[in-house]
Amino acid sequence: MAIIFYDLLSTLPHKAFSPNTWKTRYCLNFKGIPYRTEWVDFIEIEGVYKKLGLVPSSYKPDGSPTYLLPVIHDISTGVSVADSLLIAEYLEKTYPVPSLFPNNTIAFQSIFDNAVRDAALKPQRRFTIPDIFSVVSLQSKDYFRRTREAAFGKPLEEIAPQGDEAVAEWAVVKAGWGTIDSWYIKSGGPFILGDTVSWADFVVGSWLIWARTIWGEESQKWKDYASWHNGRWLKVLDDLKEYQRID
């Protein structure tokens, strides 16, 4: 057992839902590194950081620390790393084959997540909050409600757009995924680098799995996703299937 992978707990049977930890799971599966998942609740993340001697991922405007997953601890080397991109860079350096950043594309790969966020995830964010709340573990529900209500300045139940605003905002989400689709069209697909799978595809796949998981395969939102851009999003998930095992 080489790596302990700290992932975020949910009430779902297969537990995994966090998009950022999915990126790490993709990397571990892709590189074929043996790992064991340790499921951690929101309110337990700080304890993982302290146990492993990690410094906080970032700081809030008020100066208080933020503790985020994924985190890994590599038993073989004794190294612990937080943050999905930093973990990918660590894994690439320590276990170089197969490569997450082929042809030295690391600079590009490192800006890709932000580009996806700007295109599709920022407009989508408000739609997801109530559905994330429904899969958060019972003991973290208070924490989740409090932090999200503070961030958005309104009750959790009012964060998602409603009525005409929802229709307009959902069109923005679709246009954002259309931008991402245009990147696949440019490369010729099926991957961002054309024939070669890389970190960028795992970023897209993680955000897709997250949407499918929190909304559910039978939801209208996921059915919309599945119908957009000539079925691109089901195809991307299918093309990455061999790296989606939850251990």
Place this chain on the structure above:
Amino acid sequence: MAIIFYDLLSTLPHKAFSPNTWKTRYCLNFKGIPYRTEWVDFIEIEGVYKKLGLVPSSYKPDGSPTYLLPVIHDISTGVSVADSLLIAEYLEKTYPVPSLFPNNTIAFQSIFDNAVRDAALKPQRRFTIPDIFSVVSLQSKDYFRRTREAAFGKPLEEIAPQGDEAVAEWAVVKAGWGTIDSWYIKSGGPFILGDTVSWADFVVGSWLIWARTIWGEESQKWKDYASWHNGRWLKVLDDLKEYQRID
């Protein structure tokens, strides 16, 4: 003579200063495509679009068209193209060697310009307006002043930050270039793809030439650039020197 390259006129002896047209000049020089530059004033751009039968690059919120350079007309194929990335894609398809997007990195390359803008150019923009005004041709000065004053909602002379605000904003500019520097560090440099020059380096080079040109090599701003990030920016320009010929 294969290509006519429409570039923006200035009062400078060598004329070239526009960052977006510099991207195209880099591409033409890199691919070794024979071309002739046709110098166009701001207020003449619309006429170039009409002569070549091009549709406007984009539309303003009020619905009126925007006409931007670069534009090329390829005499060999009869094709005219506007927009630096679309021109690069056209040149890559029509004159594939050497490649602007090696290893099928076109999807990444196409998001790179935005990443540079977000990191460093948005914070820098206000510092550049008065200096651009000073190199704009006499007959375009009224046009430039009117459009920029409308965009920023203040007199041209008040757009650039002053005093304490200038110090704080300039630190944001430096931090933005620090982000771009971190990408070069990740790849190991000297280029964004490591050893291989590509479109992304021409984007960075174009923004650097622009800064050096409008502020001048002896300005404190350019001296700051030259001193930042272990001399990265002078080195990037030097590494791209063979593609900087103005024909």
